[in-house]
Amino acid sequence: MKQFLNFINGEFVATGKTFENRNPATNQVIGLVHEAGQAEVDAAVAAARAALKGEWGRMSVVRRAELLHAVADEINRRFDDFLEAEIADTGKPRSLASHVDIPRGAANFKIFADIVKNVPTESFQMATPDGGTALSYALRTPLGVVGVICPWNLPLLLMTWKVGPALACGNTVIVKPSEETPATATLLGEVMNAVGVPKGVYQVLHGFGPGSAGEFITRHPGINGITFTGETRTGEAIMAAAAKGVRPVSFELGGKNAGIVFADADFEKAVAGITRSAFENCGQVCLGTERVYVQRPIFEKFVAALKEKAEGLKIGGPDTPGVGIGPLISAEHKKKVLGYYERARAEGATIVTGGGEPQLDGELAHGHFVQPTIWTGLPETSAVIREEIFGPCCHIAPFDTEEEAIALANDTDYGLATTVWTSNLETAHRVAARIDVGLCWINSWFLRDLRTAFGGAKASGIGREGGVHSLEFYTELRNVMVKL
Numbered sequence: 001m002k003q004f005l006n007f008i009n010g011e012f013v014a015t016g017k018t019f020e021n022r023n024p025a026t027n028q029v030i031g032l033v034h035e036a037g038q039a040e041v042d043a044a045v046a047a048a049r050a051a052l053k054g055e056w057g058r059m060s061v062v063r064r065a066e067l068l069h070a071v072a073d074e075i076n077r078r079f080d081d082f083l084e085a086e087i088a089d090t091g092k093p094r095s096l097a098s099h100v101d102i103p104r105g106a107a108n109f110k111i112f113a114d115i116v117k118n119v120p121t122e123s124f125q126m127a128t129p130d131g132g133t134a135l136s137y138a139l140r141t142p143l144g145v146v147g148v149i150c151p152w153n154l155p156l157l158l159m160t161w162k163v164g165p166a167l168a169c170g171n172t173v174i175v176k177p178s179e180e181t182p183a184t185a186t187l188l189g190e191v192m193n194a195v196g197v198p199k200g201v202y203q204v205l206h207g208f209g210p211g212s213a214g215e216f217i218t219r220h221p222g223i224n225g226i227t228f229t230g231e232t233r234t235g236e237a238i239m240a241a242a243a244k245g246v247r248p249v250s251f252e253l254g255g256k257n258a259g260i261v262f263a264d265a266d267f268e269k270a271v272a273g274i275t276r277s278a279f280e281n282c283g284q285v286c287l288g289t290e291r292v293y294v295q296r297p298i299f300e301k302f303v304a305a306l307k308e309k310a311e312g313l314k315i316g317g318p319d320t321p322g323v324g325i326g327p328l329i330s331a332e333h334k335k336k337v338l339g340y341y342e343r344a345r346a347e348g349a350t351i352v353t354g355g356g357e358p359q360l361d362g363e364l365a366h367g368h369f370v371q372p373t374i375w376t377g378l379p380e381t382s383a384v385i386r387e388e389i390f391g392p393c394c395h396i397a398p399f400d401t402e403e404e405a406i407a408l409a410n411d412t413d414y415g416l417a418t419t420v421w422t423s424n425l426e427t428a429h430r431v432a433a434r435i436d437v438g439l440c441w442i443n444s445w446f447l448r449d450l451r452t453a454f455g456g457a458k459a460s461g462i463g464r465e466g467g468v469h470s471l472e473f474y475t476e477l478r479n480v481m482v483k484l
């Protein structure tokens, strides 16, 4: 049985207190994960602190950048190892993991290795009251030891999206992968050792949230900042933990994203785009669309077209030929999603397609599969329209005017992402300027320029990461004033 060990101070550490890791496509146990306790967290914080005082803390930004490029190159050299690990942990289609998850795992190190070398800091000259002059300049210094708490939907991508800039800025990191997906974060420990990243710089502690490694990390006084991606309510708990010691937090949280399709949109592109945003990764993407608003003249045609697309998605495991949609991450999450399917039925939704479980056989018979599902006819107050489901489902409603579409899209506690489809650029820019989100895609979805600001407004997050924005969180900025 494969053992997923903690990675502390350059060593892989068993604790003997283990929990099962299962493949979501088969529900088979694929390994045992060694849960870290307070002692392991204390040891990791001490090692991270020592690394800051040692070779890593003295390292030039150019050398740090070289090491991060070497990490990216080693991920690419071991591409298949990371691919197999991610697929086993998530059950997602091989094509998705090989085109999105693993390539971004490497790219997230390269982009920040380059940014951190080339972004200047400010400097000013001033006339002083005594008739002299003064010069001020800014210095960026590392935040220190950063806690990185990760979700299970894009395990390597989302973990390295935080670790990349944190290390580029000279911090050390203690990573707590989701209990559902321990594999790629653990494998990255081998990469760090192989390329020569000093011990204690990158560490991995396995476990859960409350009463386990997650909480122990976020409450530890030796942690100087916390970056977290996960559910909004978890963010609230972590924010409370970070309050003691006034530690800064960077949050990427939940969403209930709208897709707005105007009658003048390129119809086929809009259908394809909403299909991806509703069903990719089995709907387990924070940026995904669970609320679709379609201008009335094309509403019926659009519903029929999305139904056809959803029913054309082949449900299966990572290597099922032509697979279009894989499993949900766990039996618990499947129960949650099916609960919403039932609530929609109970609230009188028109079930355009789906609403239940597919029948798969062989090794997939016990996987956590659900049908891609589309509803219409519910009021905006219904649970499936108010609450994040995080599954392959969406509700479609008609609208008449631009004003109405904006009001519908904004009527949510979340503010993460919107995707807008129109051929009128004036409409596109007007709508983008009035939607209360961190990310607005026009005639596209999940198109990513890593230099841009990424994050959510309202209950979807705190702060922005990406490009130079990551430096704002992962460094302290000191102003030095020199009297001349």
Ligand SMILES: NC(=O)c1ccc[n+]([C@@H]2O[C@H](COP(=O)([O-])OP(=O)(O)OC[C@H]3O[C@@H](n4cnc5c(N)ncnc54)[C@H](O)[C@@H]3O)[C@@H](O)[C@H]2O)c1
Pocket: 149, 150, 151, 152, 153, 158, 176, 177, 178, 179, 207, 208, 209, 210, 213, 214, 215, 218, 229, 230, 231, 232, 234, 235, 237, 238, 251, 252, 253, 254, 255, 285, 286, 388, 390, 416, 456, 460, 461
């Ligand atoms: N905004 C984004 O960029 C983004 C990206 C991916 C996922 N998400 C969100 O993440 C959620 C799905 O991921 P999930 O189910 O893993 O989220 P989750 O909040 O259940 O767990 C995320 C991580 O937090 C840990 N955790 C839980 N409680 C904790 C606590 N009290 N203290 C410290 N750590 C704790 C978990 O062990 C896990 O590692 C969805 O809501 C999705 O919208 C957001």
Ligand SMILES: O=C/C=C/C=C(\O)C(=O)O
Pocket: 153, 154, 158, 161, 284, 285, 286, 287, 448, 454
């Ligand atoms: O599920 C959420 C996806 C988040 C994606 C990113 O953070 C990214 O593309 O950098």
